[in-house]
Amino acid sequence: MMSLRLFSILLAAVVSGAQGWGYYGCNEELVGPLYARSLGASSYYGLFTTARFARLHGISGWSPRIGDPNPWLQIDLMKKHRIRAVATQGAFNSWDWVTRYMLLYGDRVDSWTPFYQQGHNATFFGNVNDSAVVRHDLHYHFTARYIRIVPLAWNPRGKIGLRLGIYGCPYTSNILYFDGDDAISYRFQRGASQSLWDVFAFSFKTEEKDGLLLHTEGSQGDYVTLELQGAHLLLHMSLGSSPIQPRPGHTTVSAGGVLNDLSWHYVRVDRYGREANLTLDGYVHRFVLNGDFERLNLENEIFIGGLVGAARKNLAYRHNFRGCIENVIYNRINIAEMAVQRHSRITFEGNVAFRCLDPVPHPINFGGPHNFVQVPGFPRRGRLAVSFRFRTWDLTGLLLFSRLGDGLGHVELMLSEGQVNVSIAQTGRKKLQFAAGYRLNDGFWHEVNFVAQENHAVISIDDVEGAEVRVSYPLLIRTGTSYFFGGCPKPASRWGCHSNQTAFHGCMELLKVDGQLVNLTLVEFRKLGYFAEVLFDTCGITDRCSPNMCEHDGRCYQSWDDFICYCELTGYKGVTCHEPLYKESCEAYRLSGKYSGNYTIDPDGSGPLKPFVVYCDIRENRAWTVVRHDRLWTTRVTGSSMDRPFLGAIQYWNASWEEVSALANASQHCEQWIEFSCYNSRLLNTAGGYPYSFWIGRNEEQHFYWGGSQPGIQRCACGLDQSCIDPALHCNCDADQPQWRTDKGLLTFVDHLPVTQVVIGDTNRSSSEAQFFLRPLRCYGDRNSWNTISFRTGAALRFPPIRANHSLDVSFYFRTSAPSGVFLENMGGPFCQWRRPYVRVELNTSRDVVFAFDIGNGDENLTVHSDDFEFNDDEWHLVRAEINVKQARLRVDHRPWVLRPMPLQTYIWLEYDQPLYVGSAELKRRPFVGCLRAMRLNGVTLNLEGRANASEGTFPNCTGHCTHPRFPCFHGGRCVERYSYYTCDCDLTAFDGPYCNHDIGGFFETGTWMRYNLQSALRSAAQEFSHMLSRPVPGYEPGYIPGYDTPGYVPGYHGPGYRLPDYPRPGRPVPGYRGPVYNVTGEEVSFSFSTSSAPAVLLYVSSFVRDYMAVLIKEDGTLQLRYQLGTSPYVYQLTTRPVTDGQPHSVNITRVYRNLFIQVDYFPLTEQKFSLLVDSQLDSPKALYLGRVMETGVIDPEIQRYNTPGFSGCLSGVRFNNVAPLKTHFRTPRPMTAELAEAMRVQGELSESNCGAMPRLVSEVPPELDPWYLPPDFPYYHDDGWIAILLGFLVAFLLLGLVGMLVLFYLQNHRYKGSYHTNEPKATHDSHPGGKAPLPPSGPAQAPAPTPAPTQVPTPAPAPASGPGPRDQNLPQILEESRSE
Structure with missing residues (x-):
């Protein structure tokens, strides 16, 4: 059902996308058809390297002028387009290509937005040569008219060289502009609407942090609201509520951050029933709506940008939206297009414009390690006045530095711990320092106004009335000639900028010096001041904590180019709060030497379930985990029936049902005592009828057996041993007697525990009553740690693909004597034609365990190398591998971690579409031979034993050949397990041979x-x-091996x-010892x-x-x-x-x-x-x-x-x-x-x-030891799929073609061979000598007579060797007759 709903959501998304956004066929190459005037650049190197040659597969390419401090290539698409991919190529037949670049886009040439890939990385990987085309399919499609490519790095042996291709399609834009007092509403065509699925989609851009984007509601409590709060997008949705429904329907989902950046943001809401997706700029948040309803019942209108008329009363506290909204789509209806056309079902409130009227502030992006902007000032003035706006995530950074005139000192404005610190240093006087503001590193715009003059200084933040800081201090101010914003250039002695503060990373705009607004266009074109490592007309700030990469509710704190996670009070640790802080069971605490007491356990490790507190009853040989609940005392039940039963929910202390179920699922044994007492009340009734009372266990499954009985039979404990009050019944309480009876016992089937509810349904008769109580859940053991499987040659298990999102941890034990093999591998669909993402853990050599992966940055691997011993020593070894957006690491046994920090802004999406292979690589390549156990992926244990019989060559438990060898190793030879075979170590014997015989x-x-x-x-x-x-000690001398x-x-x-x-045996050397003992x-x-x-x-x-x-x-x-x-x-x-x-x-x-x-x-x-x-x-x-x-x-x-x-x-x-x-x-x-x-x-x-001694047996040499055995290079495993079918058809076609060619050749070769048939009368034998027929009479040609019926005639004698006579030269020759004998 879940998969059907998700499929319906995707189907609705595709249909709506096709209607509103035109995804189908949106893959046109857009640069090639453009005129030359549409291609521009910051500069060019030569006549044949101008921007007009920057087309993909062109005869040259664009190269900027050597020394261009800020090179860029710009494309004007002439109208707005939807962009889905970008491709680059180096300059033709040269050493010039770009290796890294930034992609900017916008609707106008003086306002640019950087495109961020997944992981908030604005850097694209470019080319490695001059000819290959490197294409990047964007993870979401954006709309723009202008595209700008900014090269960041290029071939060090050459210079910048670029040919560009952009892929997309034309885009129709219908824009609505709201000034904060405007709104529109759309009325449904048929009044109220009731739907099972819905799609809402639009784009918006704004400079405000709050505003209502869309709202619609119904009379039954249904509503959908999309709004901005604190520059975050909030979706409020409800499918209705009812007094008889126990669960409320309200659901709120948040997405994004700093959305008030004057850039277009695409929003989409897809719903099918209670399953819903919220998409923001390509990031999809999947969730399930609260409540029990599945249909959305709406009244007759949808509000855009605010509320109209009487609807304002419901959401009076909401701010109307101020900004632009584009192409509002509701269930295939383009409301924005209808508004532009002034449709009759659209109602306007205020003056809604149909084009964007947003301001263009021309920001500067500071993103380099030594970035700065230097502008001149008016020197030797007695009043220093500076103002600007900035936004950043960093706690520290230099905002402004200016050296005072006449050598009086300098002025610094710096960001420190989220506030603006002012420092005025003067020669011979104490430095003046004061601060203003609070938490100014929140990512929003903040305005700073600073004025200093003689004996007085004042600073204000955001023009908050009464919040300015004024300082009176003996000062002598003379303005200098230069003002440095964002940092100091190097070397400081040349520029006169001496500051110990780090460079500022963020954005600035509206720079004013001495009351004059700085013309940044002149600065950009080097006509005013100087700059380095900055970008003009763009602000590259982004919210790196949205989505939050900190797991398990970890708190995310970000800087300009990175983020960190705080994991306090989460129960987890690590750079992304992924690693569990607590042990998985009480058994683990026992093995670590703990005593009985309360402990926190985490049964699913790094999985989504939270840790909880239990009581550990630790004994010598085992540890009992005890989980208490709220039904430890007797619960009295009356007045219940089968129609309206009593539902006794069990609330476990400190844990949910899912968390307790995870504990039971990981335990070797669990038990829970349940007791039911009855007075004139029945329990299970009869074996064939539906029970009056029962209990509900894991996964909300109903169970009709009682304590002391077994699953699958509807009985109590007395029904098993035939000791019930009524021998014809299976429970004491089923006797239905007016006296107290009891049925009790232990529930021990682990897969059904814990008990989550007790349902009682026969206490509604007079004087009938029931009582029950449930003891705590008690578990011991760990059945995951010894979930073991053995692999033989060529065997592998296939599991569902990994779905790990942004973090993956793998842990398992292995035991082998083979020198190499792949433990597990999962591959995904291709990045491009020659690269596929994958993750693999393998034994590369007998001394190297390797964790290899490709997440989009190329092949990478971590290796744990052993110098002191080999990993194929047939002993258990623990492997732990982990990868996330911050780092990848690998550990074997207790060796130190091998760490690989990830590059900044790395994005990981570990969701693969191919099966997970355990025991080999894909297609059973490089198989592992040995044993694996306790394999966990993100806390979930793979059931290896359960799949042992699903593949040939796998067996449960670690059972090799040495357990029951076909031929034992004689004369004290040591059996060496190879899992696919075994060998005998005869070094410590006086014999040799395969079996020391x-x-x-x-x-x-x-x-x-x-x-x-x-x-x-x-x-x-x-x-x-x-x-x-x-x-x-007798029998235990040096070198003695116990267990001889x-x-x-x-x-x-x-x-x-x-x-x-059982006497002590004489000393023997340990395996591998060769000296005398x-x-x-x-x-x-x-x-x-x-x-x-x-x-x-x-x-x-x-x-x-x-x-x-x-x-x-x-x-x-x-x-x-x-x-x-x-x-x-x-x-x-x-x-x-x-x-x-x-x-x-x-x-x-x-x-x-x-x-x-x-x-x-x-x-x-x-x-x-x-x-x-x-x-x-x-x-x-x-x-x-x-x-x-x-x-x-x-x-x-x-x-x-x-x-x-x-x-x-x-x-x-x-x-x-x-x-x-x-x-x-x-x-x-x-x-x-x-x-x-x-x-x-x-x-x-x-x-x-050999003294005539015969071997103890006829040796069967294993193929691996037979020098004459030739194994196949590529064994066939009957797993070729469609490739085998394709090859079969191809071979059959070639064979049929060959047969046809042979037939044609045969027919062509024998076309003129054989008898020549004519209609002439054949010669007959008569009385003439020589047997020749008489000549036909002379005269006109006669029609040939009909051919007589064939008769049996003697075979004519062969013709003379001299050939036909003169009279026969005009007759047709019969080939057979013309041949010599």
Whole structure:
């Protein structure tokens, strides 16, 4: 319904616009057809650069004279036109073009109005070369006869060069001038009017701050009034009121500011029902009228400019309008045109003129950093008299400076804190200072009169009687030769103007010096005085606080070129009062360490809803948010029926229904206790009937279940557990008994809460009564923070486009292992053919998060760069991005904000017409792979989980492949989540391959051995010393990772599903650590081997003391483990069967203190315990040997016994704690580092082998890791739209054309091939030799006989090779017969 009404408003606007303003086809180029005399300029550079060459696409262009202090190009359109666009081009084939310019327009050449773009910016961007045309479509159309272009900046390598195009259409103007005592009225043709939609439109200009523009009313309280109050436009409208209607119909809307600037302002009011738009100079204010009526009922007339006759009694306090009104349109009727024609339905009051009679004061615009105007005075006079008018927004600025004659001193008039300060400094005397006026920086015109003479000075403001300030002081006045208005030129020593005040920014007019009015026309043309950085005949003041860019009722204060926002008492902060000051829930206060108490929360963040106070019941594991209301006590109800029920509205403390609903919507759980007591009164009646009583929840929805029940069933709590008084009913109160019954319980369905009204309708019988009460709303949790979704490759979500007006803030958490991807992007319609507005947040590289946007000033971006870590570390990171008219900023986690101040007068309108993409850019480009959660746009949480199943490749929650991998990472490999796939980190294992399941081993010839130094003697001594000073906590030594048995870890060769008991695990390095970590209280050893010889030492760990560990093969082929921890060795027989069978065998040994866990092959795990007499530490490990022990010093004799001749066979998958010597040897790139080469030594022939071990599974290499996989460059997502249809038709057309060409070629090529058919009789076989037919008889030509019916005849013999005889030369030749065989 809303969209239908808005569409109707737009339709009415277009229709009315077409009737009254001629928008259709208003795109004519207006400069080209003009005569040369219509183009003028301040000066020209040469004969071929005059203004006549300034036409778009001309052969030259306009260039002013070098040194022209105020260049301009002026166009006279010969009559008033409606202007909709302007285009510029540089001078032809040159280095001359304008990069920035100002557009002025007006109805006469001595009064100009600057055109302000959105954001009150009067500067247009120009060209970047000499040939390209840059066109600006104006955000609203203005009317003017004269156009002036003022260049502000140009190509530094050239000079000013300009070719100009203006687009619009002729405009018919019907003007009414009112002098403050005049008015007109328009009478309806058919008396009273009743309408569902209306359009009022007109233009006006005035110098007054107050005045009645338009008024009409009806007898039923309907009215429409447009008036000026304080130079603001006010619209008062009502669709009527009635005693039985609860809501009043009066509505007041304000727009604009400083509208008394003698410039045309376009006003339009569109209404359809209660939906209405107020448009002022292109700015549209949408609103909904109060009341319940939708039609406007008017009496028989509309008043323009004031009231006529008896109507003055109703609005006696209104001032009549003084100024010009143009083309008054009411529902397609041009009232101004009818007035000009003196129509009979127009009534005049006073002398209404049909042309503007407004004065032309010739103002000066001061807008530069060093602007000033210097005019001469009459020197050495004893009386100094100066007067002028000014208007400004600035608090400070130099108004006047004049040096007194004879070196007596100087006089200064300056604006300070909104008042005029006077300072008279004289040599040898104390400076005289006094002030006058109050709040003179209000943007309105103020008149200053200052007179100083001997021993006396007086200043008056606005000629207010009795308000002048007079000062008596010993003064000696001699006037000087110069007066400086608006500032001092530089250098001060040259001009004699010494003032510490900043330049004045605003407008001045009616300058008088020594009683004489200054001729500003002579000043403009350099014939009198001097000036810099000013514009003549124009005043560029504008109201930068209208519309108010300060959000949430922030107060706007403005200066000449900027504005600031004061956010006190709003609950928000920031440069535009956009950022919330309070947390969103009690849970957030709990996480910040607060205790129970009253707190202010803001559930929708930077959204439109206001913060409110709640009670936070903060406990250890959760925080309850409690919102109280006015129905906490029992409410007694009698005399209600279903026709006239009792409506018990619930008014929550400090909050509206919408604000409490936002709290419930953001909470994980909410509950509200409701209780209904009845005496001879029914509640829900029966399950199939309409209930007598019910409650209303969020969004004014009615709910027919009661506390303790569930949504969708019309029952109470007793109806669920079959405990009602009457088993046939579903509520106790439905028994309708003359005694008190109660139905009560908790309402817990979050999407229906809070309760906003309770409706009771069965208490109108005798002795019937009902009572109810409602407990506070209680909520906990935050379901928005974990609204999470996972993205796979190429997936994206589409949401409705952003509608953020002037500010946008985005916040979300992301988690990924991909190096780049777009988090979100929204694009709009094109600014022009090659530029589109957009906003995008993306991970540009693994260390850069980028906030990119284009709001009309070109591509801009903010980047947060990380030097200490990468953002794709598969951890959650918080991103916050914000953009408004003052600044753009970006923050990641707790890093400092990256700020980008916006240029002054920047305008932002963040309303896009394309879908918002989450998870990729438009058309699914640059997709993000990973997880997103808690994504908020202007306080509104996007329901990511709700859209998870709407797009292929998205899943709710942050569920990657590592949660349930298809193939786990074996042998302790770490699963690395890539979301579209996963990989296994095998760095901390002795294996490699996609899943850490490929053995890395070596074949040892007899006498081959390998040594890996674990640590040096110096490091061992330092470690022992540190152990003596501080014993580490068992199991949590440096480098230990808690949670060793995590999902994805599969202990090698421990059997399926095996987990070690809950003992502290040996220390392991953190991910990414590559240095050795040694835990003396435990070891973890695993390896595989195959051999056919015995005895041999497979693995030996030596130490700087007598401790050691060895795994060896005895003479009988069995496997033995030997430990030396302290004094005596510990020996454990690993197998009783020989292992020298040439088959691969695996060994896993884990020691934790005095507990030893052993598994060989797939035999059951065994556990052994060392004696208490045995030490629990392997002190000072030194080196790891494989194949043979070549240690110096004392070695256990048993080890020496099995050490010769050495191991002969294969070893693979060798790992001792975090050391994998064979993997290091075979997988380390050559050449090795000096440190590693010194630590590792190999003697003999050692060749790589996997010892015949088969992989645990058949590896499926992901496409991303397959070197032979060729992915498509541009994957097709079946989302081409109309482009695909167009391409399909084009391809089909080309194919049909090709087929047609082939057919034509075939027909052309075979046109003369085949048989030649004639009507001659064919030859027949007879008895003649040679089978030739006789010749026809001679004589006149005979008509050919009819062709006989075809008969079966023998095929004639082929003709002789010599060709036809002489007699046959005149006969037609049959091609087939003329060919040789």
